[in-house]
Amino acid sequence: MQAHAIVIDTQGGPEVMQWKAVEVGQPGPGEVRIRHEAVGLNYIDVYQRNGTYAMPLPARLGMEGAGVIEAVGEGVADLQVGDRVAYASQPPGAYCSHRVMPARCVLRLPDSIDFDTAAAMMLKGLTVQYLLRRTxxxxxxxxxxxxxxxxxxxxxxxxxxxxxxxxxxxxxxxxxxxxxxxxxxxxxxxxxxxxxxxxxxxxxxxxxxxxxxxxxxxxxxxxxxxxxxxxxxxxxxxxxxxxxxxxxxxxxxxxxxxxxxxxxxxxPTIFTHLATRESTLEMGQELFDVVSRGQVKLHIDRRYALADAATAHRDLEARRITGSVVLKP
Missing domain, CATH: 3.40.50.720 (NAD(P)-binding Rossmann-like Domain)
Structure with a gap:
């Protein structure tokens, strides 16, 4: 199927980000395909775009998103088509309308958490979890x-x-x-x-x-x-x-x-903590609990069209943003 994604052919400023049509296939064993409803923006995205963190090129950006599972690969037992889900995960590639990714990184959302909140909180909230609870x-x-x-x-x-x-x-x-x-x-x-x-x-x-x-x-x-x-x-x-x-x-x-x-x-890095399905489930449940109880409330400062992600990067680097940002496919 055809989807759209932000792709970079070289690392550099926000101008290297291109909104392109891409092909998305069926999930393989242990994978799911997600239709994004919202995508998160994080400073790691800037590091990957500007070359602070080296990446194989061409590359896609984005580490967190929320949406609906459209297809499930062989061997995936605890997720199914139609589930509302969210994730913070390697490999990068969340800046897209649809993607195939490892199921072990994907968590089913509680009904009390909407897509925008989930996309705004997964990487940032799980980062706080591993800092205040594990580091x-x-x-x-x-x-x-x-x-x-x-x-x-x-x-x-x-x-x-x-x-x-x-x-x-x-x-x-x-x-x-x-x-x-x-x-x-x-x-x-x-x-x-x-x-x-x-x-x-x-x-x-x-x-x-x-x-x-x-x-x-x-x-x-x-x-x-x-x-x-x-x-x-x-x-x-x-x-x-x-x-x-x-x-x-x-x-x-x-x-x-x-x-x-x-x-x-x-x-430390979050992805060491998220390396196993067991730790991902444990960390995610604790995050969902504090958000569902209202102890942590997400402040979404701005929303941008995903196609305008370069503008969002400029605003983030200029420190014009307070709180979280959501990119909408």
Missing amino acids: LPQGGLQAGEFVLFHAAAGGVGLIACQWARALGLRLIATAGTDDRCQTAIAHGAEFAINYRSQPDFATRVREITGGRGVRVVYDSVGADTWEGSLNSLAPFGLMVSFGNASGVVPPFQVSQLAAKGSLYLTR
């Missing part, structure tokens, strides 16, 4: 403890603010404007720091925590916040570097971790 300092996190979360007014950050509040954590947010700081607080952050007007945010973190620092920093900004993040940690604290929106972290001496308090460092 933890020694001994885990207890209610009442401080965490530092950068870019807290973005799609991932606003989910993290709400989920942290539901867990009883005291989240210190950073964002690039006073308005975005206020947005983070409105979504559950206890404190917010404008790291543009206060680039030495670590000093403010120390003030908030009575000089102790935080037990964990969740940092998707990268180069611009790296040093301040390390300086915000308490002894034996955990530095979680899970993105590089401002550029990749420069080379550093491992001995800095010793000098700053025997710190721990990890660079």
Whole structure:
């Protein structure tokens, strides 16, 4: 059957994205074919488009979507034609009207969650799940403890603010404007720091925590916040570097971790956590639960036609977006 997709023949700026007619076949063993109703936009899409992450070319973009199963391949037991589903998954290719993909990555949606909400929340929400629930300092996190979360007014950050509040954590947010700081607080952050007007945010973190620092920093900004993040940690604290929106972290001496308090460092990725059907189901169920209970509410800032995904990328890179974006096929 014929469908449409965003395809890139070379990596570069938003202008390399082309809306093309493509052929979509029948699902093979262990696969399903999905008709998309909504597609999510994430910063990883920018990295794959601009060359930060190398990709075989030509390539398709997009890591999350929601829609209806149209066909099921041999050996797929727990999904069927007509199911409302959503996913966050490798391989890339969600920027399309229809696609065939591995069934192990696909989750059946509860009736309480609509397609737009699902497309806006899967990759970002599952990212927050593996951060706050699985990527933890020694001994885990207890209610009442401080965490530092950068870019807290973005799609991932606003989910993290709400989920942290539901867990009883005291989240210190950073964002690039006073308005975005206020947005983070409105979504559950206890404190917010404008790291543009206060680039030495670590000093403010120390003030908030009575000089102790935080037990964990969740940092998707990268180069611009790296040093301040390390300086915000308490002894034996955990530095979680899970993105590089401002550029990749420069080379550093491992001995800095010793000098700053025997710190721990990890660079996780969601797809390691989603590598098995069992972990995907477990993580997805926890995300569906907090959304269905209203503990996490998705803020969809904008909707774009999928064919206009290049405009959405420009707005995302220019930081004109607060919260999540949905692309409509």
